[in-house]
Amino acid sequence: MAEYVIETQGLTKRYTRRNEAVKSLDLKVPKGSVYVFLGRNGAGKTTTIRMLLGLLQKTAGKAEVLGLDPDKNPVPIKKRVGYVADNQKMYDWMTIQETINFCRPFYPTWNNSLAEDLLKRFELPKRAKIKELSRGMNGKVALLLALAHQPELLILDDPTSGLDPVVRREFLQGIIEIIHQEAKTVFFSTHIITEAEQIADYAGVLEEGKLLLSQPLDKLKDSVKQIRLIFENKVPDDVSFPGLLKKELVGHELVLTVKDYAPDALKSLARFNPKSTEVLDLNLEDIFVSLVGKEAVA
């Protein structure tokens, strides 16, 4: 268990009989990794994270965060985890300094100099009231509060949602800096994939409460490929490939997206007599769209 900071087995959250937000989730987040938790809005990312922090009671299954059960030990988990909620609202009547003063006594590992350092790095004015801050600044304060107590695990729930691209980049830069300096485990949920790709080394894709895949990012990129077949005549109807995710037909050209690509398997396509066969690499966004897009075969 020690190699994973987050591990769940059959984790399920059912709000009502018909509304099952998370369905038997088996998630493993290795220690020291930057795990990007991908999913469309409403896929169940926030519900999962809230269960991991003990903020929501699971309906079934097991969950362990830093070796602890969130339902039984929410407080020790929260002490060791830095958490930035989706669109986190703090007390808007407090100043940044008051917010820091408010949170500090709750964490025995609070590092004042780190907090000061982060204040400077994020260029946050201490005396400014939360309600006066831009969304980006607000996110930075949330990140500062999540980091200043030197957590072992940082859980960020879609921290850049609602931010404009410039602020998002700025915010992301802050996270990247921290990750590189502190070598922490980061569990990062987002639906904006391009930014995740820059920092993540693991990825999990959640769709309608189900984990479609969970792999190291490079392995994912190796296994999910596009195969472009060009035919001279009519494209045969029965073209298939192991782990086929999506099939797109454009004139004489057939594009297959597959999830378990292996060079040897290409031989099986020879019997369809394509004029040319080309294997294309995919970026994370393409992979995500292939996995959760409406046209997906799987």
Add this chain to the structure above:
Amino acid sequence: MKTLIWKEWREQRLFFFLAVGIIVLSRIVPYFLPKRMVGYETYAVVFGCFILPILFSLFLGAISFTGEFIKNTKSFLLSQPLTSKRLFWTKFFSILVLLFVLVLLTLFVFLALPFKGTVFYSRGDWVIFLLVPLSMVILYSAACFSSLLLKNSLTAIICTPFVLLFGILLVLPLSVVLFLISSSLVVFNFFAFSLLIATFLIFSFLTWQKAIVKDVSPAKTIFATTAVILLISFGSHAIANLVASQKLNKTIQQAKAEGIKLTLQEIIPPPVSDKDNAALVYQQAFDLIDKLKAKYKEEWKYMPYESQIKTEKLTLQQKNVISRIMKDPEFARFYALLERAVNLPSCRFNLRYEDGPAMLLPHLSKMRSLARLLAARTYILAQEGRYKEAMESATTGLRLGNSLADESILISQLVRIAADQIAMDSFRQLLNNFNGAVSVRDYRNLISAIDRKDKSLTTGLEGELALGGGYFFELGLGKRRITARESEFIASGGKKNIGFPAAIRVMSRSFGQDNIGSQIFWTIYCSYLGKPVLKEDYAFSIQGYSTLIRLSQKTYFSAKNETSEWERKISITEKFAAMKHIVSLLMLPALGRANQQQSICTAGLESLKLATALKIYKQKHGNYPDMLLSVSPEIIPELPLDPFTGKDYIYRKEGKGFILYSVGPNERDDNGVYDPKHPTTYDIAWKVLN
């Protein structure tokens, strides 16, 4: 913790200062109001003790938790490494302290600060400073629960009264049990307040844990908790009811073993044959009197019938008028009827015992009037020197009361005592005027009439238990239905169809508390919820009546210590005990006084017997004896003792006559001073001049 308290203070401080402003402003307003518009005392009580504290409690309760939802800061707060329990309690108590400060400040400003030089608070009112804040804690807790459930301040404020009612109904059965087991009102209040506060706290905390912390619907938890509380509440009530039933049954069995009559059926006297029934003869006498009244019209006003007129205070001319009426053959017939009636073995007037306290007793006033008429006749006869006839008339008067002795109604016994007193007063005059005109035989007749007198209230007390206490308790316990006569009795109060059970209306009317508050009280008291209290009260009532009946059979002197101990026990000043035994105590104290009246009458009768014996002694020996002992056993077998001291009556020769007296209920020798207007103040004396 500190930082959480600081946060709560910062969030609520605006409201706090606003509230302080409102308190100050509200306090100033009366200075500008026209004097007649409203009394400051009313204003202070309404505003200082009710309106402002209620507003503060509602607002603080409703906004304390909802602020986190409205501003969406709940997630941020809950994501801090603190237990949800700590968050809840810190929030709850921080704001509670604020509320306490505001309520106490309000009470102080309105009640303790002088208004135009007058302070309306006195030291005895400290309980307001305890009860108002405690009540506000209940309201605040209910508002907290309401706000956690509805997650909206305005709706929470609107729904708080219903939430409050829900909580009260939930714990009401348990409160009844606590009422029974509490030793004082303070203890009960403490229990009841704590119970309500605890109920709302449990609901609030569970809702917080489920709906807020874990985002799960609290419905199941609330239903389960409600079920558990209901089970505890009704369970304990059922046990208390069972215990009270057993106690009541045991008390009833014990009372039955002692021969005490508990039901109406037991006290209704057996039927008597018409020829033995004096009541029928009395009825003829009443009819005859009506005829005489019609005949004499104007002159009748001097007759002491249906009026308190004293014959001895009439003018000579007026006395002559009476004398003339008394010489009318119809009046002679009337007297003959009375003589016949007092000699009949039984007397049963046509009374509807089944009507309970609503029973009509028209014969009592007539019997009392008869006693007065006989006294007047005795006086006129004595005035005319017809002492022998006067003696017979007075003795008939003394026997008149015996006709009421079998009625198991306390008031009938009190009328009997009154009739005896009237008859005795006749002898007061006669004893000085006989001078040999009355024979030893006549005296002996008087002694035997006195010996046959009922000298205890036992019969009346037994009836009172069944008619009064037992009657109400049986109504309350649903063992009997209301009669048509009772319905009329209720309706005569002018409030028909007020929608409360008949028993309650009877109680309310009977105790002169026909207002909504008392009706609510009696509604609960007579409902299933009040059963254990009612049974406990009934058991107490039976014990009380048993004690009184037992005491009524003893002499005043020998029962004195026990009586005062009993009086202390049922003292209405012991407010909480009075609340527990309300029906019992509303009736019992009067009975204690009735026992005293009976003893005064007994002392009067027995000392009259002794005075008569002394008269016989003088007729035999030519003078009165030096000592009272001399009349026994020569004239009477044994000397009666003064019921107020347990010693001999005080006797001494004075001039040619003597003075003989009981010291009376004040137990002090007032040297034989007798005042018929204040029989409890001085001695009960017979002064014979010759």
